[in-house]
Amino acid sequence: MISLLLVLQLTTILGCEFKQEDHYYNLTQLQRTEPYIVKASADSSFFKMAYQFNFCGNHPKHCQGQSGAYQALEVMGILTDSCEILGKPENQQISLIENGLQITYSQGSQCENNQKKSVNFNILCSSEADSNFVLLSEENCRTAFQMKSPAGCKQQYSTQPLFIYYLSGVGVMLMILGACFGYKQLQKKKDEKSDQYEKLNSDQPQVQNKNPDQSTTVVINQEAPSS
Numbered sequence: 482m483i484s485l486l487l488v489l490q491l492t493t494i495l496g497c498e499f500k501q502e503d504h505y506y507n508l509t510q511l512q513r514t515e516p517y518i519v520k521a522s523a524d525s526s527f528f529k530m531a532y533q534f535n536f537c538g539n540h541p542k543h544c545q546g547q548s549g550a551y552q553a554l555e556v557m558g559i560l561t562d563s564c565e566i567l568g569k570p571e572n573q574q575i576s577l578i579e580n581g582l583q584i585t586y587s588q589g590s591q592c593e594n595n596q597k598k599s600v601n602f603n604i605l606c607s608s609e610a611d612s613n614f615v616l617l618s619e620e621n622c623r624t625a626f627q628m629k630s631p632a633g634c635k636q637q638y639s640t641q642p643l644f645i646y647y648l649s650g651v652g653v654m655l656m657i658l659g660a661c662f663g664y665k666q667l668q669k670k671k672d673e674k675s676d677q678y679e680k681l682n683s684d685q686p687q688v689q690n691k692n693p694d695q696s697t698t699v700v701i702n703q704e705a706p707s708s
Contacts, residue, residue, distance in 0.1 A: 533552075
């Protein structure tokens with residue numbers, strides 16, 4: 482139970498849960514062990530633009546050593562050092578759209594008019610998830626991707642589990658307090674027995690033991706025989 486509470490807490494901290502008044506969106510379904518890779522063909526088949534990104538941690542850091550979503554030029558299947566950051570996950574924003582939600586990473590590389598790049602990820606509600614994102618649009622300062630996933634479907638809060646968590650927490654606290662109280666009572670009884678034992682020893686008369694090594698000298702008076 483405690484481990485489940487820790488998981489829920491970590492999920493909120495990592496920005497993997499979007500809460501509303503009576504429902505929420507669980508974004509952990511978007512997370513992958515390896516980043517998403519979306520490739521867009523350029524004018525030549527030898528050159529492609531590759532986009533990499535992820536959610537809820539494990540973000541790629543191949544571009545300038547910074548974590549975030551980025552685009553890089555791919556030449557004959559090999560990523561080059563020519564890259565730009567589309568947005569950073571620490572600047573993540575989430576908003577609702579029709580039939581889903583939108584995740585935005587901002588504060589990317591510098592673009593025109595002293596602006597910085599940003600990227601939108603549209604997550605549409607679906608019982609089955611697409612295998613990958615598709616590129617919707619690409620402008621100088623803003624790129625957009627889209628994907629169908631259960632992560633775009635709102636989940637209703639259940640009051641019963643929360644009530645159970647509350648009772649469990651109260652139960653654990655009572656157990657800890659009970660253990661502390663029992664320990665104090667046990668220690669108190671030990672101290673009382675120790676005091677009684679010392680008092681009993683002090684009330685008994687002290688008896689001096691004779692040293693067995695000391696010998697007793699007995700003097701016998703002999704009378705002289707009469708003549």
